[in-house]
Amino acid sequence: xxxxxxxxxxxxxxxxxxxxxxxxxxxxxxxxxxxxxxxxxxxxxxxxxxxxxxxxxxxxxxxxxxxxxxxxxxxxxxxxxxxxxxxxxxxxxxxxxxxxxxxxxxxxxxxxxxxxxxxxxxxxxxxxxxxxxxxxxxxxxxxxxxxxxxxxxxxxxxxxxxxxxxxxxxxxxxxxxxxxxxxxxxxxxxxxxxxxxxxxxxxxxxxxxxxxxxxxxxxxxxxxxxxxxxxxxxxxxxxxxxxxxxxxxxxxxxxxxxxxxxxxxxxxxxxxxxxxxxxxxxxxxxxxxxxxxxxxxxxxxxxxxxxxxxxxxxxxxxxxxxxxxxxxxxxxxxxxxxxxxxxxxxxxxxxxxxxxxxxxxxxxxxxxxxxxxxxxxxxxxxxxxxxxxxxxxxxxxxxxxxxxxxxxxxxxxxxxxxxxxxxxxxxxxxxxxxxxxxxxxxxxxxxxxxxxxxxxxxxxxxxxxxxxxxxxxxxxxxxxxxxxxxxxxxxxxxxxxxxxxxxxxxxxxxxxxxxxxxxxxxxxxxxxxxxxxxxxxxxx
Numbered sequence: 001x002x003x004x005x006x007x008x009x010x011x012x013x014x015x016x017x018x019x020x021x022x023x024x025x026x027x028x029x030x031x032x033x034x035x036x037x038x039x040x041x042x043x044x045x046x047x048x049x050x051x052x053x054x055x056x057x058x059x060x061x062x063x064x065x066x067x068x069x070x071x072x073x074x075x076x077x078x079x080x081x082x083x084x085x086x087x088x089x090x091x092x093x094x095x096x097x098x099x100x101x102x103x104x105x106x107x108x109x110x111x112x113x114x115x116x117x118x119x120x121x122x123x124x125x126x127x128x129x130x131x132x133x134x135x136x137x138x139x140x141x142x143x144x145x146x147x148x149x150x151x152x153x154x155x156x157x158x159x160x161x162x163x164x165x166x167x168x169x170x171x172x173x174x175x176x177x178x179x180x181x182x183x184x185x186x187x188x189x190x191x192x193x194x195x196x197x198x199x200x201x202x203x204x205x206x207x208x209x210x211x212x213x214x215x216x217x218x219x220x221x222x223x224x225x226x227x228x229x230x231x232x233x234x235x236x237x238x239x240x241x242x243x244x245x246x247x248x249x250x251x252x253x254x255x256x257x258x259x260x261x262x263x264x265x266x267x268x269x270x271x272x273x274x275x276x277x278x279x280x281x282x283x284x285x286x287x288x289x290x291x292x293x294x295x296x297x298x299x300x301x302x303x304x305x306x307x308x309x310x311x312x313x314x315x316x317x318x319x320x321x322x323x324x325x326x327x328x329x330x331x332x333x334x335x336x337x338x339x340x341x342x343x344x345x346x347x348x349x350x351x352x353x354x355x356x357x358x359x360x361x362x363x364x365x366x367x368x369x370x371x372x373x374x375x376x377x378x379x380x381x382x383x384x385x386x387x388x389x390x391x392x393x394x395x396x397x398x399x400x401x402x403x404x405x406x407x408x409x410x411x412x413x414x415x416x417x418x419x420x421x422x423x424x425x426x427x428x429x430x431x432x433x434x435x436x437x438x439x440x441x442x443x444x445x446x447x448x449x450x451x452x453x454x455x456x457x458x459x460x461x462x463x464x465x466x467x468x469x470x471x472x473x474x475x476x477x478x479x480x481x482x483x484x485x486x487x488x489x490x491x492x493x494x495x496x497x498x499x500x501x502x503x504x505x506x507x508x509x510x511x512x513x514x515x516x517x518x519x520x521x522x523x524x525x526x527x528x529x530x531x532x533x534x535x536x537x538x539x540x
Contacts, residue, residue: 025050028060040067058089065094069101075338077101092122103130106331108138109373125155133163139324139374141171141499158184158191165197171499174201190217192229196423199233206237224261228254232423239421244522251421252526255432264429266439269391273443275349276394277450284455289402296371297404297482298396299385302444303428304418305410306464309512311385313475313493314406319484321379325386328370332363333395352395364399381482387428390444393451397458405459406478407448408467412441412537416530417520438533445537468512 031046047064051057065080081098099114112134119127132147148164165180178201184194195214198205206214211234218230231254238247289295297320301307315322336359337351346354355363375382381404389396389405396403409415416438419431430440451458460481467474475490494511520527531538 028063031063035063035067040071043067044071056083056087058084058087061087062089062094062097065101066097069097069104073338074101074105075335078105092118096127103134105335106327107370108134108327109370112138125151125157125160129155129160129163132167136167136170137327139376139499141167145171152180156187158188158194162191162193162197165194169197169201174203177201178205185213189213190221190223190226190230192217192221192226192233195233196229199236200423204240206233206240211237224257228257229423230254231257232421235421239522242522248523248526254423255420258429259432259436262426262429262432264432264436266430266436266443269430269440269443272348272391273447275347276447279349279353279394280451280454282454284397284451285457286404287401293368293402294372294375294379295381295402295404296368296400297381297383297406298389298393299383300390300393300405300407300448300459301385301387301409302390302415302419302441303387303424303431304422305415306408306467307385307387309464309493310406310408310462310467310478311383312496313471313490314383314478316489316493316496317479317484317487318489319379319381320482321375321377321382323371323374323382323384326371326374326384327386328367329384329386329392329396330388332366332399333392336363349394352398355398360399364401367400381484390448393447404482406462406481407459408462408464409445409448410464411517412438412445412534412540413520413527413531414517416441416534417523417527418516420530434527434530435533438530441534442537465517468514468517471512 027046027050031043031050034040034043034046044064044067047060047067050060051064054060061080062084065077065084068074068077068080078098078101081094081101084094085098095114096118099111099118102114103111112131115127115131115134118124119131128147129151132144132151135141135144135147145167148160148167151160152164161180161184165177165184168174168177168180178198181194181197184191185198188194195210195217198210214230214234214237218227218234221227221230231250235247235250235254238244238250297314299307299311311322311324314320333348333351336355337346337348340346340351340354371382371384390407393405396405410418416434419428419437420434422431424431430436448459448461452461460478462474462478471491472486476486479486
């Protein structure tokens with residue numbers, strides 16, 4: 001994927017004589033008007049003109065930081081905002097923007113410190129809500145729930161109650177989560193995210209009255225942010241009732257609306273996979289970890305493939321700690337890539353190929369430092385199961401040569417269909433279309449199969465269906481790859497009380513079962529485009 005830098009390395013050079021201050025501030029006002037109209041590129045150029053003539057003028061630096069943040073150039077945004085603050089622009093709004101920029105880079109502990117400091121200075125319940133979410137992402141579940149409770153005690157904002165409901169659900173407090181979602185629904189029956197919060201709990205919670213209320217709500221709702229989750233929740237409700245035609249109608253409508261907004265292009269992923277395959281080398285194998293350093297185990301899979309189950313099982317081993325979905329690989333790559341692009345656009349494979357030894361070492365060390373914030377034990381291995389691991393696998397290998405990779409793969413029809421019927425965000429945009437989801441599955445399979453063929457010692461492959469049917473034999477293969485001994489505790493994974501922050505939160509608290517195998521077959525008559533795109537994988 002080619003990307004563009006927000007501000008090029010030459011854009012800030014001095015050009016021309018100093019203008020009068022009146023002209024300079026008029027330019028800043030013009031930039032603000034352009035920004036308010038959504039013309040971010042034009043606004044940034046006006047601010048740059050202002051700063052060429054009034055170098056280090058703090059209001060201009062702060063505005064450029066705000067525009068850069070809105071444009072997704074978070075590293076540059078942080079640089080501009082810090083300079084503005086150092087030069088005197090210390091308003092609450094600018095300091096909050098800086099804290100938000102740090103959070104958007106997934107530097108969670110630094111963001112927690114920044115928002116805690118702001119919260120001590122300003123009485124704003126939204127700051128407390130942000131702190132609660134950061135604590136949750138860092139794995140401090142009790143502290144997060146306490147903060148969420150402070151928020152809902154002071155606020156009737158539906159967003160806060162929905163976040164509280166999700167936090168309760170992930171902690172296994174299902175009845176309280178249901179009550180939180182239903183409180184929102186009672187006040188606003190069109191609030192789609194609250195309905196999806198109920199529907200996504202893996203129990204048949206939605207009543208016939210609920211279905212009637214949702215049908216009425218989706219008919220009158222005008223905001224896509226409500227309409228989409230309402231359709232997905234209705235799909236889940238009709239699936240519970242085995243009314244598959246109605247269920248698929250709603251799944252299709254919800255996904256169609258999302259696809260129209262996101263405009264996902266599957267060719268970008270296919271092109272990256274082509275380049276990644278050319279980069280693989282036969283000599284690849286996990287390196288020995290430095291003395292005393294923990295070894296990350298990256299679970300590699302498409303979403304909805306059983307990675308949460310596998311993590312829950314492996315996390316019962318005394319030498320493995322499960323840490324969930326850590327955002328740091330993608331965050332580190334995004335920040336580093338942003339700086340590499342300041343001279344010219346660059347693809348991700350090109351960027352990986354250009355990384356030098358010092359930068360690789362620094363990135364790997366930064367990853368381990370951030371991951372350590374989630375550690376609660378001194379186990380020699382820890383698991384990172386972020387779904388994007390599979391497409392970042394070559395980057396991970398470059399910055400963490402000691403890393404281990406365990407792939408889990410599910411029947412392609414089951415996996416793709418399960419993605420299609422889940423209400424994902426834009427991070428899984430392929431899931432909004434049957435063909436695009438199937439193409440993503442094909443690309444995933446091409447890459448992992450190629451790695452297994454070219455570098456057979458590089459990763460260990462686990463089959464979900466075999467894990468369910470013959471767990472001990474399949475798990476011993478993973479343990480052999482890691483150099484660890486068998487323990488019977490692995491088969492009692494459902495006894496763990498750890499907080500699970502994925503859609504499979506309820507499923508992995510039950511013993512192994514076949515409930516998710518073959519689910520797509522009830523919808524077979526509508527899945528022709530997906531099956532055709534998968535080709536031989538559909539029956540693999």
